[in-house]
Amino acid sequence: MSSELDVLLANNRRWAAATEQREPGFFTRLAQQQSPKYMWIGCADSRVPANEITGLDPGEVFVHRNVANVVVHSDLNALSTVQFAVEHLKVEHIMVVGHHGCAGVRAAMRGLRVGLADNWLRHVHDVRLRHRKRLDHLPPEVQEDILCEMNVIEQVGNVALSTVIQDAWARGQPVSVHGWVYGLKDGLLKDLQVSMDRPEAVVPVFSAALKRYPRMANPGTETDTDTD
Numbered sequence: 001m002s003s004e005l006d007v008l009l010a011n012n013r014r015w016a017a018a019t020e021q022r023e024p025g026f027f028t029r030l031a032q033q034q035s036p037k038y039m040w041i042g043c044a045d046s047r048v049p050a051n052e053i054t055g056l057d058p059g060e061v062f063v064h065r066n067v068a069n070v071v072v073h074s075d076l077n078a079l080s081t082v083q084f085a086v087e088h089l090k091v092e093h094i095m096v097v098g099h100h101g102c103a104g105v106r107a108a109m110r111g112l113r114v115g116l117a118d119n120w121l122r123h124v125h126d127v128r129l130r131h132r133k134r135l136d137h138l139p140p141e142v143q144e145d146i147l148c149e150m151n152v153i154e155q156v157g158n159v160a161l162s163t164v165i166q167d168a169w170a171r172g173q174p175v176s177v178h179g180w181v182y183g184l185k186d187g188l189l190k191d192l193q194v195s196m197d198r199p200e201a202v203v204p205v206f207s208a209a210l211k212r213y214p215r216m217a218n219p220g221t222e223t224d225t226d227t228d
């Protein structure tokens with residue numbers, strides 16, 4: 001049966017042959033074990049493939065993806081993946097990676113109904129509400145990109161506060177959590193400077209990251225807090 005999928009299988013055969021030719025024994029070595037230094041938590045969006053963007057080969061980055069790169073404390077799927085990455089693979093860096101132009105974030109920003117995923121995107125909607133004073137004064141097209149970034153910052157905080165990371169830090173395991181955003185228009189990753197590598201860093205780093213997104217100027221009344 002000839003189908004569009006045959007093209008993919010043919011591509012795969014060519015890729016496997018080229019990889020083996022470039023690096024003899026590549027698959028044999030990889031089949032023995034994986035020892036990635038990095039974990040990527042990203043959006044399921046097809047335009048944001050972790051390995052290609054970062055120039056990493058198979059075996060170099062452990063990946064978890066879902067709609068709008070959300071990490072919540074009741075999501076056993078995400079937390080189990082983080083736990084495996086930290087406790088068994090001993091990854092040293094976990095990157096939460098959002099991307100501008102994220103449809104999930106756009107739906108949360110505009111209050112669009114998309115179906116079952118509305119319940120999942122409620123988490124992003126909550127981020128929007130929490131930081132509305134830093135968002136509402138911005139033009140709509142900018143709001144969405146900024147919410148993408150704020151969502152990353154919030155999820156970095158969630159990863160850092162997870163029992164998995166807290167326990168790792170408590171036993172002295174070196175693992176840090178980072179927040180990046182990917183630009184669909186230029187293919188570039190931007191570091192949101194929210195890296196955390198110990199418990200004491202979580203609150204100050206989180207607060208400093210959020211304060212890079214100013215509230216609307218309102219002289220005389222503004223007392224900046226981290227809880228808006």
Ligand SMILES: [Zn+2]
Pocket residue numbers: 043044045067068069099101102103104105
């Ligand atoms: Zn997305």
